[in-house]
Amino acid sequence: MKIAIIGGTGDQGLGLALRFVKAGEDVIVGSRDIKKAETAVDLMKDILGSEDLPNLTAMTNQDAASNGDIIILTVPLQAQMVTLKSIKDNLKGEIFVDATSPLEGCLGGKPTRYVDLWEGSAAERSAEFLGDNAVVVSAFCNISASSLTTVDEDVECDCLVSGDDHEANLIVMELAEKISGVKSIECGALENARIVEKLTPLLINLNIRNKVKNAGIRISNI
Template identity: 35%
Template sequence: MRIALCGGTGDIGEALALRWAYDTDHEILIGSRDPERARGKAEEYVTELDSRGVEADVKGFANEMAADRADVVVVAVPAYHLVDTVEAIGDRLDPDTVLVTPAVGMKRDDSGLHYNPPSAGSVAALCADAAPDDVSVVGAFHNLAAGRFADLDAEVEWDTLVFGDDADAKDIVTLLADEIEGLRPLDAGGLANAGEVEALTPLLINVAMHNEGMNDLGVRFQ
């Protein structure tokens, strides 16, 4: 399967690229608005994986080209870049493409970070509104500590909540998440539940900020 990570040069994009390339045989396409940056980061990832004895298939392209070649497209960009990115790649997506959003809207004040949903109600809803009508949107990978997740020496025992209205698309993302060692996907229902999932991220960051030794905090439901 071809997985494109639009914004694959950022924190969560890097973590997902490395983990999928390390744990699976999928072809990983790194996307960026700057194709040279995408190619440079893809080379970095290949070098890292090669040092661990893994021959990975990772290539860099402009976001549009990466999306055009992919079966699953993860829009791994901050919430404020999401609509522009989805609109830029929209004509490269077909009805069989699964579009995945891990983005969360947050704002900071003196008390910490707070969930800041857009007028659509959630970032996932914003993504669905920007995407072509025939493209399925799935939310996943919101509540992961990207720094630890990108460290292939670090063991993780985390859950990721997966939600969406298309059961088949959600199954595909669930299987892809389950292929990552230490990551357990859990079904969180439909897109209407996006806000509850997205709001966990600022909560986890606040807990990590105020408690020593919890800077790489994740969630595990028991």
């Protein structure tokens, strides 16, 4: 199963790519600029201490979307729609994981505040725009890039997964649990992303208050 990360050169995409490559998955790092994707792949090889990683490749976002079996979107809110428009025609109904958290910081405001979107959540915005071209699942939006890139330590955060297609949710949950330390929790329909995405600005607030970079969520007794 090939995992294509759209915007895989940024903090979150790079962190997810590192974890999935480490778990032996095939990962495509996507970017608007192939050279930037190649540089990100070189950086990941350095971090993982291996020049020989045939399961890690660099592509443009469009080629990544065409070649991926699961697509993960890791771009900031202000880049979400332009990125979706650039790859929609490359999608053929694959599972599309939206990790966007609509932070006010993306629009020049505070990163500790949430932006209300007309569609309800960033993940619902992706679903509305992509239509039959993708099965959208919301996941990874509460897991900090800092904890993902610290590859030798477990990630102390649950992955809250929301989506209207239960089978797709299960596939994403299994994928998330390839990240050492992560437990997946199915949260139900995609509209629950409205709640889950809102937890991220709270976690950023907790990071700032406690002078850490990796505050996370754990659900107990499930």
